[in-house]
Amino acid sequence: MPSWQGKSRGTPFGYSIFVSILKYFGVLPAYLLLRLVVVYYFLFSHKSSKLIFDYFHKKLHYNYWQSLGLVYKNYYRLGQTIIDKVVIMSGIDNKFTYNFDGEENLRKITAFKKGGLLLSAHLGNWEIAGHLLKRLETKINVVMYDGEHQQIKKYMERVTGERNMNVIVIKEDLSHIYAISEALKNNELVCIHADRFIEGNKTLLCNFLGQPARFPAGPFVLAATFKVPLCFVFAFKETSRHYHLYASDLKQYDGLPKDAMMQQVLIEFAAEMEEKAKLYPEQWFNYYNFWKA
């Protein structure tokens, strides 16, 4: 099955251990414990390890041993970003810092007062940026599929309380339609991941790291339908306590017909993803065969 299955891994018990450590001892001991957890995933998650190994070895052309090392580093980075998210969202004292290339582009979007669409990917973790970016003084809405296990979700809601950032969940009742269009009308930013699709949803083909890959059509439909200011955003963890945020130049597609615009946005988005994937190879968090037709 080529697509993401719509579920995140882990158990509420596992999450609760980490949250207790974070509250009483801080981030670094949690990272230490994480190293052990990662060994477990590294040794026993054969399927995802194989897929991520192939990504490093076949797509980014690292040698065998480098790729093996990157698989471990990848799990570790994923764990760190989840821990960081919990710390930031729950208001636990932290010393996270960030620098932001292209912050002026998001400011330009808010100055237009037409709302804005931000396309991101499961490459790095933009959700962290949404929480760090209080100084932007605008609301950021993240559109996501209701994929996390309900139990974990309920536990996390209890720990983190109300979020600084609004999550718009794509549901069968279509309430997301109203939420997205209202957010844009209120000059808010709407961020959606444009790299991962759920089986049954429409996709678009585009070359990515040398081979055609399927991307979800939905985010590109949004871009072509609303025609609001658009840019690509990413956030990467560079050290234990430092994030690097990126926002691309504003994308303009005046006069292009809908289909041509969707394809053009996708081509530029995939190119931006490629560039960032090469800069931060270990922060690729898609654990399925991204290139399977």
Add this chain to the structure above:
Amino acid sequence: MTNENIILKINEFLSEEFEVEPSKITPGASLKETLDLDSLDYIDLVVVVENNFGFKVKPEDFTGIVSFQDFYDYVTRRVNAKELA
């Protein structure tokens, strides 16, 4: 606008916007399957309806819409209500 004109207009923009053969748009056909709508495509549909008929569509309006006939009934009802207001 007469009901016939509304239906003609709907068929025209649906066929164009969703690139569907006009012959496939029949009253009994499934809206979702014929237009190949996924969860985010409905946004496209909402925006197209709002732009063409000038009324606001709420998500819950789609609850009972399965076939094109349901969709025609919904749009004509809203257009007529708007004209009477």
